[in-house]
Amino acid sequence: MATPQPSQPILILKEGTQRQTGRDVRNTNIQVARIMGEAVKSTLGPKGMDKMLIDTFGDVVLTNDGATILKKMDVQHPAAKTIAEVAKTLDDEVGDGTTTAVMLTGELLREASELMAARIHPASILSGYGIAAKEAVGYLEKISVDIGEDEEKIYRNLVKTAIAGKVSETSPDKIVDLVVKAVHYATTEENGKRVFDKDQVKIVKQETGSVLDSELVEGLVLLKERAHPGMPERVEDAKVALVTESIKIEETEVDAEIAITTPGELKKFKDQETENLKKMVEKIKNVGANVVIVQKGIDDKVQDMLAKNGIFAVKRVRKSEMEQLARATGAKIVSRVKDITPDKLGYAGVVEEKKLGDENRVFVEKCKNPRSVTIVIRGGTKHVTEEVERGVEDGLKTLSTVVEDRRILAGGGAPEINVSRHLRKVAEKVTGKEQLAVIAFAKALESIPQTLARNAGFNPMDTLADLKAAHEKSGTPWIGIDLENGKPVDMMEKGVLEPLRVKTQAIESAHETAALLLRVDDMIVAKKEDLSKDLEKKPKKFGTTGKKW
Template identity: 35%
Template sequence: MALFPGTVAFDEYGRPFIILRDQDRQKRLTGIDALKSHISAARQIASILRTSLGPRGLDKLMVSPDGDVTVTNDGATILKLMDVDHQIGKLLVQLAQSQDDEIGDGTTGVVVLAGALLEQASILLDKGIHPIRVADGFEMAAATALAHLDSISEAFPVNKDTREHLIKVAMTTLGSKVVVKCHRQMAEIAVDAILSVADLEKRDVNFELIKVEGKVGGRMEDSMLVKGVVIDKTMSHPQMPKTLRDVKLAILTCPFEPPKPKTKHKLHVGSVEEYRELRSYEHEKFLEMVRRVKDAGATLAICQWGFDDEANHLLLSEGLPAVRWVGGPEMELIAIATGGRIVPRFEELTPDKLGSCGLVRELTFGTSKEEMLVIEECSNSRAVTLLMRGGNRMIVDEAKRSVHDALCIVRSLVTDSRVVYGGGAAEVSCSLSVARAADKLASLDQYAYRAFADALEAIPLALAENSGLSPIDTLSEVKSRQVAENNHNLGIDCMGTGSNDMKAMNVIESLHSKKQQISLATQLVKMILKIDDVRSPADSID
C-alpha cells in the first residue's frame, strides 16, 4: 500500500488525524481495479520495448532534459533514460537493471516477457481466478520451463581452443546492435578480452581488469583491443618523448609541489631577499622530489594530481617524463597491470614499488591530433582495454554499451558453459513443454500454466513481427515443426536466410541468461499480482 505524505493534526480532544495533500484530486484503488491499473502501466512500457527486440528491432532516440541525445536499442538504457512516474513502471525499470547487472544481456526480452505475463494474468483475473492462484501457478509453470531448459541445453566447453565458438555467441548478442556492420570484429575483441583476464580453472572473470574506453573520431572499424591500459592523457610537456621502452613507472598520489603552511598560519614576504629565499626553497623542494623519483629508478612518473609549469620544466630538464591528472580508477588499473604500488608520499618511494612495462606510447587520432597514452607489454598482461571508435559521441557510446553486453554474455559462459539456441527456439520449446504439463493437471493451476505457455510465445511473436513476417503464421509453423521433427533448435528466421535451424545458423544464447530472464520476469509478475491497494493522484495512473 502506497500513501502520499500528509500532515498530522489534532482535534479539540487531542485525537490525531491525517490531512492528505491534494485529497480532492486523489482516489483509492483497491482489489481488481488496482491490479488492472498495475497491469495497464506495465503493458504500456513493455509495448514500447517490444519493437526493439531482435536483430531487426528498431532503435529509440531518447532526449534528456538537458538536450542530450541518445540512440540505442538496449532495454536497460531505454528504461533508465525514460521519465517513468508510475510505481509499477519503476519496478520494470529495476527489472531491466537487475538483468543488466546479473547477466548484461537480455534486458529487452525480460521486460517483454513480463508484459506478456501480465497481459495473460489480466485475462485470468477477468475469468474470476484469484490473483494469488495466478501468481502461484505462474511460479510452478516457470519451474517447469526452467527444468525443460536444462534438459534441452547443450554443453559448451570454454577454453583457449573454443575461441571461434565463443565468437559465434558474441555475434548473436551483437546482431541487434548498432555495431552490426562490424560485429565479427567486435565479437573477436570481446572474446579476446575475456580470455585474457579469465581464470578458466576457477571459472571466474575479474571485470575490474577490463576497461572500455571511447574516443570520438575515425571509423567503428578502427576499434581495437589493447593488451594493457589506455588513458585519455598525454605527456605533461610537449617536448617529452612520445615513446618509451622498458619503462619503470612511479605511480604517485602525492603532488609535485612544495609543502604549504597550515591553514592557521601565514607566510609574510616583506622584501626581495625573502622572496628570493622562498623561491630558492621551492626550487630545492621541486628538485628533491624529482631526484627522489629518479633515484628510485623510475623512468616515468604517473601522478594523480597536477603540477605547475616550474615543476613541469624541472621534470623535463631532469629527463623524467611524467603524466598528470590521472584518475583514481586508472591509477588502480595501471598498478594492477604493471605490478607497481601506489605511493602516497615521496619518502616512501622505493625501487620495489615501481611498476614495469615494455612500451609506453602516445596514439594520435585524426586531423584534430587528439592523443591518448597506451601502456603495453605489462608484467601482468591480464589487464586489457577496449578502445572504441566512432564518428560521433552517440555511436561511440552505443558501441561501448554493445561491447559491454558481449563481454557479459561471454563471461556468463565462463561461469556456466551451457547454451540454448536463440531466435525464439528456446521459448517455443518451453511453451510446448509447459502446455503439455498443463494437460496433466486437474486443478485450477492448469489455467495459469496455459497462460504462461502463451506468454512465452510473446518473444518469437515479437521477433517475427519486427522482421516483417506474419507473426501468427510464422509461429504456428515453427511450433508444428518442433513437434513433428522433435527439434528444439527451430526458431524464427529473422534475417531471411531460408533456414529455421538456429543451431545451423549459429544463433546461440547462454542458458544462464535465458533462465535468468524467465526467473526475474516471473518474480516481478508475482510481486505485482499481490499489490491490490494503492493511493495515487487520478492523473498518474497512465
C-alpha cells in the same frame, strides 16, 4: 445492538488524495505493463527497429537497447517505474534480456487478465505462475550445455548474438574480436575458478573515422596530457612508477613558523626546498623509472626537473585508473616517491601522448600480459559510437556470466518454444485452476519467437506453427527461427548462442514483476504539494546578515 453511525463524514486520507482499488487498479497496472512491453517489442532481435528518444534538453538517443529505452523514457506511473527498475537491475546483473523480460511481463499480465475475466482468482493465477516459473528455470538448466574446450569459438558466437542489431552488419567481426580479446586479457584465476572483471576493460569513444578503425589497446588510455610540454612525447621500453601522493615539499604535521630576517636567509631557504625537490627527481631517475604517473599533483619545479631529465609524467589520475594501470603494467602503487624501488616498477612497451580526435591523450600500451585493457571505439557520429558502446557493454556482460557459469543455450526463440512445450506437459499433471495459469505461462513464452518473426518481416502465426512442427519431428531442443528466411533451423549449429543465466534471469524477473503487480488491489496516490506557494510566503533574504533589503 446496531453500531451508531457518525453524524459527520470521517476523513482518513488527506484531501486531494486519489485512491484506486480492486479490479480497477489491477486493470490499470496490467494495461501499463502491456504498454511498456509494446514500447520495446519492435526492438527485439537482430532485425529489431530503433527508437529515437529526445529528452527535455533536446538531446537525441538512437537505440534498440531495451534497458536504455526504458531509462530514457522517464516513466511516471508506479507500475511502469517498477518494470523499469527491474529492467535496470537485470541489465546491471547480466547485461542482456531486458527486452525479453519486459515483454514477457506484459504477456503474463495479459494472460492473467483473461483468466481473471473468466472469474479465476488472482491467488490461483499466482500459484500457477509460481509452478510454471520454477519448472521453466529448472528445464532450461537441464537442457543447457557446457561451453566445452572450444572457448574461442563459443565466445565469438555469444558476442555476435549479443551485439546483433547494435553494430553495423559491415563491422560485427571487428567488434567481436575486440571484445573477446579484451575478455581474455582481463580474466584471472581465483581459488581455482576463472573470473572476468568487467571493470578492467575501459571503453573510450571517439567521433572520428569508422567503426572498423576501432582498436584494442593492450594497456590504458588516459584522458590526460603530459604534465609539462618539455617532457618527451614518446617513451619506449617504459619503466612505470605509480605514486598516490603529490610530488612536492611535504608539509609538517604540526604548525611551525620560520623567522627569516634577511634576503640571504630567504635565498638559503628556497635553495634548500629546491634541493629537496631535486633529491625526489634523482630518486625517480636512479631507480630506473622513465614514466611517473601520479594520482594527485606535481610541483611546478618538479615538472620542469622531470622534463630536463627526459622523464614522462602524468598528474591528477583517478584512483580507479591507477588500479587499472597497476594491473596493466604490473607496477605496485606506492604512496610517496621515497617508497619507489626497482621491483615496484611496471612495464609498458610504449607510453605516448598522441591525438585522439581533437584532444591529446596518453596511451600506455604494449604492456606484457596486461590484466587491464582499453577498447577505443571510433565512429562517424555520436549516435554510432554510443550504440556500438552499448553493444560492447552487452558483449562484455554476456561473457562475464559465461566465464563464471560456463552454461549456454541456443537462441532464435528455441529456449522459449521448448519451455512452452514442456510447461504444457507439466500442466497435464497440475490439478485445479492452477493448470490454466501454467498453460497461460506457456502461451506467454510463445510471444518471444512470434515477435522475432514479426520483426524480421515473417508471419508470426505461420512461423510459430512451423517451429512447433519442427520440434515434434527433430527431438532436439535447439530448433529456432532463422531470421534470414523464417525457416526452423538448429540454432546451436548456426552459432546463435545465449548464456543460460540471461534466459533464467529474464523469466524469473518477468514472473516476479507480474506477480508483484497482480498482488496489488489498492493504490493510494497522495496529492502533490504546491511548493511555489510556500516559497512565496517566505521572505527573501539577501546578504550575510539575514536582513531583508
